[in-house]
Amino acid sequence: xxxxxxTITFDGADALIKxxxxxxxxxxxxxxxxxxxxxxxxxxxxxxxxxxxTGYLRQHIASExxxxxxxxxxxxxxxxxxxxxxxxxxxxxxxxxPAMEQESPFLFQKLQNLLKGGLR
Numbered sequence: 001x002x003x004x005x006x007t008i009t010f011d012g013a014d015a016l017i018k019x020x021x022x023x024x025x026x027x028x029x030x031x032x033x034x035x036x037x038x039x040x041x042x043x044x045x046x047x048x049x050x051x052x053x054t055g056y057l058r059q060h061i062a063s064e065x066x067x068x069x070x071x072x073x074x075x076x077x078x079x080x081x082x083x084x085x086x087x088x089x090x091x092x093x094x095x096x097x098p099a100m101e102q103e104s105p106f107l108f109q110k111l112q113n114l115l116k117g118g119l120r
Contacts, residue, residue, distance in 0.1 A: 020069070030114055032068050038107040039063035039071035045099035046073065051083060057095075073099075 020028065043063040050058045060077040075096065077083075086092030 027114065028068065031111065032065075034107065034110045034114065035069060036063075036065050036071050038103055038110070039065070039073050041103045041106060042073045042096075042099045045102055046075070046095050049095035049098050050075075051093045051095070057083060061095075 020031065040063050043061055046061050047058045050061060052058055057075065057077045057080055060080070061073070061075045063071055063073045065071050073096070075084075080096075082090070083093050084096055085094075
């Protein structure tokens with residue numbers, strides 16, 4: 001079963017991760033928690049935005065932690081990519097992109113607050 005996945009990539013992440021790895025464990029855990037919390041928020045928001053006929057699409061949106069500083073929000077419904085982007089015969093009814101757009105300020109603000117207080 002194919003999954004649709006969108007990725008947020010940060011420019012300069014390598015330098016940040018290097019600095020992050022030298023931080024106390026409590027800062028590392030807090031950043032990891034912020035990322036997972038944001039993924040859960042994106043999942044909930046995507047479920048709100050997902051078009052509903054039978055509820056299958058909504059039931060197949062999930063988030064999971066994939067690493068210390070990463071999490072995925074995916075839709076395993078086979079047709080989710082067509083709903084998101086449309087086809088040549090059908091306009092899309094985007095649900096993942098708006099969810100990410102609405103929740104990314106939360107992620108940036110939380111990480112910024114943590115980094116201001118934690119990175120030295």
